[in-house]
Amino acid sequence: MSILDPNSDAKNKLKIASLVEAEEAFLAKARTNANSVYFSQHHIEPAKPVKGDSSKGVDPLQRPQNRRHFLASVAVLASSSVAGRAIAQTTTPPEGKAPPGAVWRSVPEDATKIPGTAIGEDGGYGTRSQFETEVRWRFGTKTPLSSWSMTPLEHGVGIITPSGLHFERDHGGIATIDPATHKVFVHGMVKQPKKFSMLDVKRFPSISRILFIECSGNGLTEWSKPTLKTVQGTHGLVSTSEWTGVPLSTILNEVGVKSGAKWLLVEGGDAAVMTRSIPIDKAMKDCFLAYGQNGEAIRPEQGYPLRLIAPGYEGNTHIKWVRRIELSDKPFMTREETSKYTDLLPSGKAVQFSLIMDAKSVITRPSGEMTLSGPGFYEITGLAWSGRGRIKRVDVSTDGGRTWKPAGLQGPILPICQTRFRFPWVWDGKEAILQSRCVDETGYVQPTLGQLIEVRGLNGPIGSIYHLNAIQSWKVDTEGRVSNVHYY
Amino acid sequence: MFTTTKLFLQVTACGALFALNTYAVGADPVRYGFGEPASAHDLQDFVSSLPDGRDLPAGSGTISRGKQVYDEKCASCHGQKMEGGVGDRLLGGRGTLVNNDPKKAPVKTVESYWPYATTLFDYIKRAMPFYTPGSLTNDEVYSVTGYILSEANILKGDEPITAESLAKVAMPNRDGFIPDHRPDHFKPADKHPRLR
Numbered sequence: 001m002s003i004l005d006p007n008s009d010a011k012n013k014l015k016i017a018s019l020v021e022a023e024e025a026f027l028a029k030a031r032t033n034a035n036s037v038y039f040s041q042h043h044i045e046p047a048k049p050v051k052g053d054s055s056k057g058v059d060p061l062q063r064p065q066n067r068r069h070f071l072a073s074v075a076v077l078a079s080s081s082v083a084g085r086a087i088a089q090t091t092t093p094p095e096g097k098a099p100p101g102a103v104w105r106s107v108p109e110d111a112t113k114i115p116g117t118a119i120g121e122d123g124g125y126g127t128r129s130q131f132e133t134e135v136r137w138r139f140g141t142k143t144p145l146s147s148w149s150m151t152p153l154e155h156g157v158g159i160i161t162p163s164g165l166h167f168e169r170d171h172g173g174i175a176t177i178d179p180a181t182h183k184v185f186v187h188g189m190v191k192q193p194k195k196f197s198m199l200d201v202k203r204f205p206s207i208s209r210i211l212f213i214e215c216s217g218n219g220l221t222e223w224s225k226p227t228l229k230t231v232q233g234t235h236g237l238v239s240t241s242e243w244t245g246v247p248l249s250t251i252l253n254e255v256g257v258k259s260g261a262k263w264l265l266v267e268g269g270d271a272a273v274m275t276r277s278i279p280i281d282k283a284m285k286d287c288f289l290a291y292g293q294n295g296e297a298i299r300p301e302q303g304y305p306l307r308l309i310a311p312g313y314e315g316n317t318h319i320k321w322v323r324r325i326e327l328s329d330k331p332f333m334t335r336e337e338t339s340k341y342t343d344l345l346p347s348g349k350a351v352q353f354s355l356i357m358d359a360k361s362v363i364t365r366p367s368g369e370m371t372l373s374g375p376g377f378y379e380i381t382g383l384a385w386s387g388r389g390r391i392k393r394v395d396v397s398t399d400g401g402r403t404w405k406p407a408g409l410q411g412p413i414l415p416i417c418q419t420r421f422r423f424p425w426v427w428d429g430k431e432a433i434l435q436s437r438c439v440d441e442t443g444y445v446q447p448t449l450g451q452l453i454e455v456r457g458l459n460g461p462i463g464s465i466y467h468l469n470a471i472q473s474w475k476v477d478t479e480g481r482v483s484n485v486h487y488y
Numbered sequence: 489m490f491t492t493t494k495l496f497l498q499v500t501a502c503g504a505l506f507a508l509n510t511y512a513v514g515a516d517p518v519r520y521g522f523g524e525p526a527s528a529h530d531l532q533d534f535v536s537s538l539p540d541g542r543d544l545p546a547g548s549g550t551i552s553r554g555k556q557v558y559d560e561k562c563a564s565c566h567g568q569k570m571e572g573g574v575g576d577r578l579l580g581g582r583g584t585l586v587n588n589d590p591k592k593a594p595v596k597t598v599e600s601y602w603p604y605a606t607t608l609f610d611y612i613k614r615a616m617p618f619y620t621p622g623s624l625t626n627d628e629v630y631s632v633t634g635y636i637l638s639e640a641n642i643l644k645g646d647e648p649i650t651a652e653s654l655a656k657v658a659m660p661n662r663d664g665f666i667p668d669h670r671p672d673h674f675k676p677a678d679k680h681p682r683l684r
Contacts, residue, residue: 142574143574143618145618146618171615172615172618172621185526185530185531185534186526187526187531187534192525193525193526193530193531194523194524194525194526195523195524195525195526195530196522196523196524197523200522200523203520203522204520204522223590224590250518250520253517253518253519254519254520254521254522254523265536267534271615271621272614272615272621273614273615273621273622275536275537275610275614324534326534326536326543328536328538330538330539330540332536332537332538332543333537333538333539333603333604333606333607334537334607334610334611335537335607335610335611335615338602338603338604338607338665339596339598339601339602339607342665344585344594344596346586346587346588347586348585348586348587348664349664349665349666350585350601350664350665350666351665351666351667351668351669352665352666352667352668353667353668354668354670355668356668356670356671358670358671388671400681400682400683401677401679401681402679402680402681404676433683437676442671444671444673444674445673445674445675445676446674447672447674447677448674448677448681450677451674451677452674455672457588458588458589458590459585459587459588459594460587460589460590460592460593460594461590461591461593462593463590475683485683486683486684487681487682487683487684488677488681488682488684
């Protein structure tokens with residue numbers, strides 16, 4: 001029985017190629033949009049040094065004024081702000097066409113001279129500004145029913161991901177489920193198997209937590225060489241929401257856990273009937289069934305009406321559209337926890353149930369494909385998070401890791417939550433390598449890619465696939481162009 | 489509505505506070521009485537993939553029936569020879585898992601990588617065929633599971649494929665998995681990094 005060349009790597013190549021293609025399609029559009037951080041400024045005159053000597057820097061309190069050019073430096077504003085504005089005007093979104101999540105309204109010459117839109121015209125549910133265009137973009141699988149879409153981290157401010165931009169990973173499309181008829185069954189090694197309606201679920205005492213969810217495949221293209229160009233591509237499978245729901249311990253107390261039960265299966269009610277096994281200690285400690293996200297009902301693509309939240313665990317365990325929980329003495333060895341979310345090492349052995357997401361950080365601005373338009377002040381900002389607890393510190397390097405300085409952390413610093421860091425930087429116009437490195441409250445230090453490969457090896461072009469949490473490097477060239485590089 | 493609730497506080501209010509963080513079998517801190525008992529009828533269609541086969545449904549299949557099912561329902565995505573297409577490749581790859589070459593990918597298939605045959609039944613039963621999931625009968629799923637394992641040279645002979653027989657199948661990579669040993673301990677890296 002001959003099949004294919006056992007060394008065939010066609011599928012992996014196809015996967016990565018389609019990701020590169022999806023990102024390129026997105027970038028092509030973004031480069032022509034003055035609102036995008038990727039707006040192409042190549043036709044703008046090279047920035048001139050500020051007041052003679054740029055190496056002395058500029059007043060760090062003097063910030064760029066033009067919202068259409070986040071990275072437009074004070075130098076450009078000082079020398080060519082008129083030109084910048086003219087370009088921005090010519091690339092305003094075409095009349096009548098609003099981006100996803102927005103409604104087009106005509107733009108008056110002067111909004112102080114004419115009444116605005118009537119209250120209630122939105123039908124009672126607001127939309128974002130028609131000038132804001134950031135979107136998730138999808139990995140170009142052959143079927144859009146099993147795919148993932150990434151959060152545009154480069155546009156994010158603060159720590160909360162807008163619900164409509166929270167990353168997705170779906171294996172059989174987005175299920176449409178009527179909460180009025182939805183039931184959750186809890187059975188197996190329990191004293192009294194039970195079924196709960198959504199009304200039942202919502203009657204239990206509830207909790208809310210702001211938590212990140214990260215797909216353990218986040219960054220899988222980046223093991224052996226820098227592949228995707230933007231932070232959305234390299235890190236966009238992580239997002240943060242406030243989740244509200246009922247602790248699993250409450251539900252399990254309700255059915256009575258039988259002695260000897262050690263694992264539970266959580267099953268989704270989508271076309272993939274997604275399943276994962278969760279250790280019962282974890283379930284009793286801090287897992288919950290969430291029906292709320294950022295103050296409203298959980299979004300359909302996030303598992304409406306009910307999703308498991310397993311704080312700090314890899315995203316795939318956060319089963320969406322939960323319909324069943326079964327308790328057992330052993331893990332269920334589902335397809336996802338045997339053939340998929342396991343980390344194959346060069347030895348041929350694969351690490352299984354590598355559930356916790358280790359500490360990780362990334363600079364989101366400036367990041368790949370942005371352009372610094374001249375020497376001067378820039379705020380370096382990004383996100384840090386750990387599945388093991390709080391972020392204790394983040395250091396930033398602008399010289400590729402030779403020297404490090406502490407970044408400022410924006411509170412609140414919550415456990416298993418993204419933490420925003422900021423670092424003031426005056427770019428001198430020379431080549432720079434920007435990196436961030438976080439430490440969590442357990443003392444875990446985010447590794448370089450070299451350190452990670454030392455312990456994990458490189459079993460193929462995408463290594464062990466999962467759990468790449470290495471330090472990200474962004475190179476700034478002398479023209480101010482930022483690109484994804486490996487530097488360690 | 490709330491006043492009609494049968495709210496049993498089995499321990500003190502103090503116990504309720506601990507309910508979020510602790511548990512002890514047989515000492516449930518709070519029971520609210522919400523929800524309905526689930527009957528055997530409610531639960532009869534659920535399938536789980538425990539390797540000992542105890543949650544797999546009744547039924548049996550044959551390899552020859554499995555070939556018919558595969559050709560009709562599976563081949564369009566997984567290929568006539570199970571070489572993969574829109575769907576995953578199912579066969580081959582033995583001997584490729586030990587590999588330290590970043591240019592060469594290991595070939596992870598049912599044959600080379602999956603540790604349990606019960607998982608294959610479970611996954612096909614719940615999620616396949618991709619466009620009509622859950623449409624195969626239990627006998628059809630046993631059959632096509634048997635056919636894939638037979639093409640992978642894992643199952644031989646004409647024995648009927650059942651929950652019991654799948655639990656006994658020795659998958660080639662059965663012992664290929666190790667527990668999570670993280671966290672690794674990293675120290676701040678050396679001072680002489682370079683572009684790679």
